[in-house]
Amino acid sequence: MKALVYLRISQDRTGERAGVDRQRDDCLKRAKERGWEVVGIETDNDISASGKRRRPGFEAMLKAIEAGKAQVIIAWDLTRLQRSRRDEVRLYELCQKHNMRLALINGAELDFQSAAGRFVADSLGSVARLEIELKSDRQIRASRQAAAAGKRVGGRRPFGYDADGVTVRPAEAAAIKAGYEMALAGVPLAEIARRWNADGFTTGQTRRKEGHEGQPSPWQAYSVRMVLLNPRNAGLRSYKGEVMGKAEWAGIVPESTWRAADATLKHPDRRSGTVSTARRLLSGLARCGVCGSTVHAGGAARAGIVAYRCSGSMGHFSRMAEPVDEYVGKAVVAILSRPDAADLLTDGSLPDAEAMSMQAMSLRARLDSLAVDFADGALTASQLRTATERLREKLAEVEASMADVGRVDKLGDLVAAENVQQVWDAKSVPEKRAVIDLLMDVVIHPPGRGTRNFNPATVEIAPKK
Known part of the structure; x- marks a missing residue:
């Protein structure tokens, strides 16, 4: 008789798969004792069966049953196989259709060929659901009580902290601080993800995609967003999205910084994708001096020939981008090199x-x-x-x-620098764009026919109102 083995645990806090490995040993031992041939092993590690997440291993097992590849399913117990009514019905209908048998390490063997077997299976399934619902109620009360006390309950290691969730990891904490600074300055989350990946950081989760199974999962914009929105980085304990109060661990950033990031990242403009991720310094920031339309970049970038063009229907000009970028950059450095540049960081109307x-x-x-x-x-x-x-x-x-x-301090490193030009040159294009957008309005005028040399008068720079 051919058998399928199904393994699952809800939480794998260490990532070592010890729970499913123990289940596998017991299930294979049962198959050997009965003389069954194991034709497949399906595993869902660290996936709850509550129905909130898709279980690839469970779905693969159902397909194998439908294809008639086995006559027996071996599992640790019934709660490993199903804990929602929907999954229970799907499994039982297939077992009845294909005369399957369920062999449970901690439980009876259920034969779906008889009415009595189906009745026992249905009864045990109801008991299993009751058990998990009662357990869920206890866990919810305990989790809320722990959150109110500022304590950590458990789970995966949070980025920025050790596995205990309390001890700060300096290198990751520095990356998180830099991430908040960049996000508040308007730098796209994708750029922050590229920075973290380049520095060798990973999310701590493993990839499931075919051909990449088990590999460290790299940072992407959405995963960076989840980290920056997490109130634990400010030393706050939350429960189901509600901040309950101070946590037992130290924060990486001040609460005001996290609040600012929370408001910024949840702003409709950012969520709708209207925040610019342009790669040229003034694309979408500067405006045409003739019609007021935004200025976009184009041309043969690979050959080093990039031009700014009026995006209006009349296309009032097309001119080399490099000298315009250089001129605007010098204007930024000049402004931030002034003795009173620190005043740009001060807003007396804001509270302490x-x-x-x-x-x-x-x-x-x-x-x-x-x-x-x-x-x-x-x-x-x-x-x-x-x-x-x-x-x-x-x-x-x-x-x-x-x-x-x-949100106040977006220019701190530039204003405090001994060499503003050096700090400016070291910034990425998204960071430079954020500074320009904060400081000034740029209007680009047509250079005039036959003009070959750059004329500063054709680039109008005005302080931001």
Whole structure:
């Protein structure tokens, strides 16, 4: 008789697959004892069967059953095979159709050829679902309680920290800090991902794509976004997207920086893809001096011949990009080299970040105390609802102010540099574009017929209003 082995664990916190390896040994031992020929082993490692994630191994097993490749399925127990009603029905219907048998290491052997066998299987399936639902309820309560206390529950090693989730890894922390700085300066997330990949960092997850199984997964824009949006980097503990308060671990960046990144990365312009990722310095930033249309770059870039063109329907000019870029770059360096350049970083209307952080902590503590007062009978349900709404509104205002604080310092390394030109030259094009967009409006005029030499008067630079 031919047998299929199915293995699964919900969490693999070490990445060593020890759980599925133990299951495999026991399942292969059962097959040897019964004299069954194992024709396939399907594995879902670190994948829950709650139905929220697709299980490639489970789907492959169903296809093998449909193809008639085996007569027996061997699994550790019934909860390894199914924990949702949908998967249970799919599995049982196929088993009944193909006269399959389920051999469970921790459980009975279920024969779908008889009505009694099908009844037992259905009953055990219901018990398994009840067990996981009760376990889920306990885990939810425990997780929320741990979050309120600022404690770590477990899971994969977070980028920037050791496996304990508390000890900071200096090299990764430095990369995260740089990532926040770049994101707040307007640098595309794809550029941050390229920087992290070039520095040898990986996401900590492994690839599943055919031909790349088990390889470290590189950073991409979406995975960088997930890291920068994680409140744990500010030393905050969250639960289901809600910040519960201070965490037991130290933050990598101030809360104001994280708040600023959260507001920036969730802005509709960035999510809709309208944030420019152009590779030329002034593409989409500069405007035509004739019609006001944006200026785009084009030409034979590989040959080093790149031109700026008016994007309007009339196409009012086309001129060499290099001298324009050089002129605008010199203007930026001149502005940031002035003695009063530090004033560009100052906004007296914004509140103090530390004071805002303390106020936010106080408001969260008051929210927690309301629940205690309600449980003790000191507040009615109506009073609890009203007080909670008012505190949440105030907390939202404070958090928005903290986001504004975090956006202030976008020019710090340039203003503080002894050699502004050197720092400017070392920046990537996206970083330079972000500085230009912050400081100035650039208008490019037609150079005039027959003009061969660059005329600074044809590039108009005005301070940002």
